[in-house]
Every structure is written in structure tokens, then in C-alpha cells.
Amino acid sequence: MTMGQVLSAFDLLNGITIRADMFPIKMAEQKLAQHWMSFYSSDMLLIYDRGYPGFTNFFLHQNKEEPQAFLMRCPLGFSKEVKSFVNGAHKDTISFFRANKYSSEELTSKDLSSL
Secondary structure, eight states: OOOEEEEEEEETTTTEEEEEEEEETTSOHHHHHHHHGGGSOTTOEEEEOTTSOOHHHHHHHHTSSSOOEEEEOOOGGGOHHHHHHHHSSOSOOOOOOOOOHHHHHHHHHSOGGGO
């Protein structure tokens, strides 16, 4: 049985799908998001579920020619910053993430000229 997954970009304000496609089930959600980065305009706020966060995705959104606003829901175990926020008393926070070895290698291997 062939299996796949659907990725869609939905305009919440206007109630319309602006992009949708099917991908192999084994393709990582983070890679799908990276594949679509060039299709979004800088005046859009992109909202992602828990499968999308990662340093590379943060970097690519922030380093487009015009930075892309985004909100990514993170799983509790995503980082020590997320755990600290969940266990704390604050309702919001700003966190700074540093690239680990894997993220650095992934970014080094990418052609970032299209940002």
C-alpha cells in the first residue's frame, strides 16, 4: 500500500487554501516546510505544528531576503529553553537558540543563495 502525507498552507484570515501538495510519507515535515519557503511573502505569518521546529527552519525563516514571520509550536522535549518556559510562571518569553553540530552541518550543506 502506498502511503503519503498532505501539506497545506491555509489563509486563516480569508478562509482559503493557498497551496497544497502530497508528499511521500517518509519525507520529514521540516524538509517540506523548507521546500515551500520561497512561495510565501514576507507579510504572511506562518503557523506550524509540532513537527516543524528545528534550528535550520528558524534560521531559514529569519534569513530570507525579507525575514519571514513565523510561530512554531514545539514539543515539550524540544529544548531546555522550552522546558524552562513550560515549568516557569511567565505567559510569554523570547528565547535564543544556538545551532548544534547537526544543524551547523545541515546549513553548511545547503545552497542558501535563494534566501
